[in-house]
Amino acid sequence: MGLDLPSRLEALIEAADQRRLQGPTGRFAPSPSGPLHLGNLRTALLAWLQARLSGGRFLLRHDDLDRPRQRPGAIESIEADLSWLGISWDGPPVRQSERTGLYASVLSALRRGGALYPCRCSRRMLADGAAPHGGWPLYPGTCRDREVGWGPVDGRLPSWRLRLEPGPLRWREEIGARGCLEAATEVGDVVLRRADGVLAYHLTSAVDDLLLAVTTVVRGADLWRSTAPQVAVSECLGRPFATTWHGPLWLDEAGERLAKRQGAPGLEPLRQEGLDAAGVIGRMAASLDLVPAGSRLSAVELLQDLNLSRLKAQLRRRI
Structure with missing residues (x-):
C-alpha cells in the first residue's frame, strides 16, 4: 500500500x-x-x-x-x-512519550490512505462475539464496511483499526516458530488507536x-x-x-x-x-x-x- x-x-x-x-x-x-x-x-x-x-x-x-x-x-x-x-x-x-508526534503522523497517513477505519465495538461486544485465536480475540469485522463516522457519538470517539487484507504476513524469525500468520484468519483488524486516545503497542x-x-x-x-x-x-x-x-x-x-x-x-x-x-x-x-x-x-x-x-x-x- x-x-x-x-x-x-x-x-x-x-x-x-x-x-x-x-x-x-x-x-x-x-x-x-x-x-x-x-x-x-x-x-x-x-x-x-x-x-x-x-x-x-x-x-x-x-x-x-x-x-x-x-x-x-x-x-x-x-x-x-x-x-x-x-x-x-x-x-x-x-x-x-517524547515521540507522540511521529506516531500521529503515521496514523494520519494511514487514515488518509484508507488503511484505517473507525470502530465503535465495545470490549463487551467483542468478548461476546469474537472467538479467541491464539492469544487475542479475532475481530469479526463488524464495523469494517459500516459508516460509523470518525467523530464523537454520545461523547465517545471510535477506536481506529488497521484494515488487513487476506494474505500471509511474513517475517524473518531466527529462534521461534516460522514467521508467518494469515492476516484475515489468524490476525484480524487490530486496533492502532484506542477510543480513549491511547496508541497501541502494535x-x-x-x-x-x-x-x-x-x-x-x-x-x-x-x-x-x-x-x-x-x-x-x-x-x-x-x-x-x-x-x-x-x-x-x-x-x-x-x-x-x-x-x-x-x-x-x-x-x-x-x-x-x-x-x-x-x-x-x-x-x-x-x-x-x-x-x-x-x-x-x-x-x-x-x-x-x-x-x-x-x-x-x-x-x-x-x-
Whole structure:
C-alpha cells in the first residue's frame, strides 16, 4: 500500500535506511510499570548479547505511553538495574512519550490512505462475539464496511483499526516458530488507536523499530504473535520488519511464566541472598545452559565466552 507520507517522515525513514547500512542495531524496550523481574532482565541480557555479538549498537527504549500503568521511579529503577548488571546501551534512552508526534503522523497517513477505519465495538461486544485465536480475540469485522463516522457519538470517539487484507504476513524469525500468520484468519483488524486516545503497542513499536533502524528484535516467545500486526504496519510504510528472536520464557516452579502482575521477583531478593552482579549474570546464563550452574561472571565475560551461532543454537534448543 503506497502512502502519502509527510516529507519529514519520509526523511526519517530514509535516514534509518542509511543507518542500517552502517551496521546492525538491537534494542530492549521495557514498560515502566514497575521493577524488571528476572524474565525481563534475562531478555535484556539476551538482546544485549545479540547486538554486541553482531558488532552492533544496542538501544534502550522506554515504552511509557500507557500513563495509568506507569509507576513513579520505574524508569530510573530499570536503568539502574541494567547498569548494575553491566548491560550498557548506546546513546540516551528513548522515551515513547517524547515521540507522540511521529506516531500521529503515521496514523494520519494511514487514515488518509484508507488503511484505517473507525470502530465503535465495545470490549463487551467483542468478548461476546469474537472467538479467541491464539492469544487475542479475532475481530469479526463488524464495523469494517459500516459508516460509523470518525467523530464523537454520545461523547465517545471510535477506536481506529488497521484494515488487513487476506494474505500471509511474513517475517524473518531466527529462534521461534516460522514467521508467518494469515492476516484475515489468524490476525484480524487490530486496533492502532484506542477510543480513549491511547496508541497501541502494535503501532508505536513498529514505528520506533523502523525509525530507530533496529535490525533485530529480541523478546520473549509470548510476543511472537504480536509481530504480525507490526509487520503489517511496517509494510504500510514501505519497509520490511526487523528480524526477530523470540526466546524462551523464564518459568516459575509451577511452570508459569514470570510476570509483573503476579509480582515476579526482580533483583532485590537475589541481592538479599548475597548475590552480586556476577552471581546474577551467572544464574541467568545458567538458566539457558550457556554456562554451568553456579557460575560467576560479568556480562562482558559472558559476551567474550560466546559467539552468535552458539547463542542462537542454544536458544533454539530451549524453545
